[in-house]
Amino acid sequence: MKINKLLKALAVLTIGTLLMGMMVGCGKQYIVMGTNAEFEPFEYREGTEIVGFDVEIAEAVAEKLGKELKIEDMEFDSLIAQLNAGRLDFVASGMTIKPAREKQVDFSDSYFTSKQVIIVKEENEDIKVGEDLKGKSVGVQLGTTGEEYISEEEDVECIPFNKGTLAVMDLVNGKIDAVVIDEEPAKRMVAAQKGLKVLEAPFVEEKYAIAVKKGDVELKEAIDETLAELQSSGKYDEMYAKYFAE
Numbered sequence: 001m002k003i004n005k006l007l008k009a010l011a012v013l014t015i016g017t018l019l020m021g022m023m024v025g026c027g028k029q030y031i032v033m034g035t036n037a038e039f040e041p042f043e044y045r046e047g048t049e050i051v052g053f054d055v056e057i058a059e060a061v062a063e064k065l066g067k068e069l070k071i072e073d074m075e076f077d078s079l080i081a082q083l084n085a086g087r088l089d090f091v092a093s094g095m096t097i098k099p100a101r102e103k104q105v106d107f108s109d110s111y112f113t114s115k116q117v118i119i120v121k122e123e124n125e126d127i128k129v130g131e132d133l134k135g136k137s138v139g140v141q142l143g144t145t146g147e148e149y150i151s152e153e154e155d156v157e158c159i160p161f162n163k164g165t166l167a168v169m170d171l172v173n174g175k176i177d178a179v180v181i182d183e184e185p186a187k188r189m190v191a192a193q194k195g196l197k198v199l200e201a202p203f204v205e206e207k208y209a210i211a212v213k214k215g216d217v218e219l220k221e222a223i224d225e226t227l228a229e230l231q232s233s234g235k236y237d238e239m240y241a242k243y244f245a246e
């Protein structure tokens with residue numbers, strides 16, 4: 001009798017463990033976001049943790065899918081290749097929708113409107129508008145729209161950096177004349193560093209979206225639904241107030 005009970009319990013335990021193992025093995029229990037956590041307030045490090053506006057959106061997507069969010073931090077420049085190599089499920093990295101990128105990935109609905117701005121030293125009287133960048137050296141982040149615009153300008157020396165903060169350091173040290181980068185990160189960098197100012201730049205408006213692998217309709221739809229729900233529930237406005245309050 002006793003032995004029988006024990007055997008039963010063991011059987012239940014074994015089957016249970018096997019079933020759980022199968023569930024974990026079959027359905028992936030986490031979803032992988034690729035990002036470049038050098039872009040406050042969209043994605044940045046607080047201690048060892050990666051936080052920010054994009055991370056909160058990604059958390060909401062993971063929750064909708066019933067999965068756990070895993071974040072891979074890498075160079076901005078390699079995100080699309082890593083996505084297409086299957087190492088990421090999506091890219092949430094303040095990424096601007098661009099025709100050239102649309103050939104490589106599918107974008108969700110846009111969740112943020114931005115633009116490029118110019119950062120110069122506070123005492124700089126030389127550079128007031130975009131035109132004044134002629135003959136100057138301008139730091140940008142590698143692989144970004146800022147790099148694209150500046151490298152297309154004639155007579156402007158375009159200097160790519162792996163991180164926006166490195167470009168700003170060279171600006172502070174007088175090695176370059178200006179930095180061109182997205183508006184919100186620019187504001188944060190200038191607030192964190194004495195002696196800099198932000199100028200309006202004549203660049204077009206940009207729309208940020210989340211990128212998925214081409215043809216990953218299911219995930220794109222889940223992301224779009226999540227974005228719509230964040231809007232209608234008022235959560236988006238809450239997040240906006242939290243990260244972009246003046």
Ligand code: ARG
Binds near residue numbers: 038043206
């Ligand atoms: N919006 C720009 C782009 O798409 C810059 C994005 C940079 N993002 C980052 N996480 N470093 O090219």
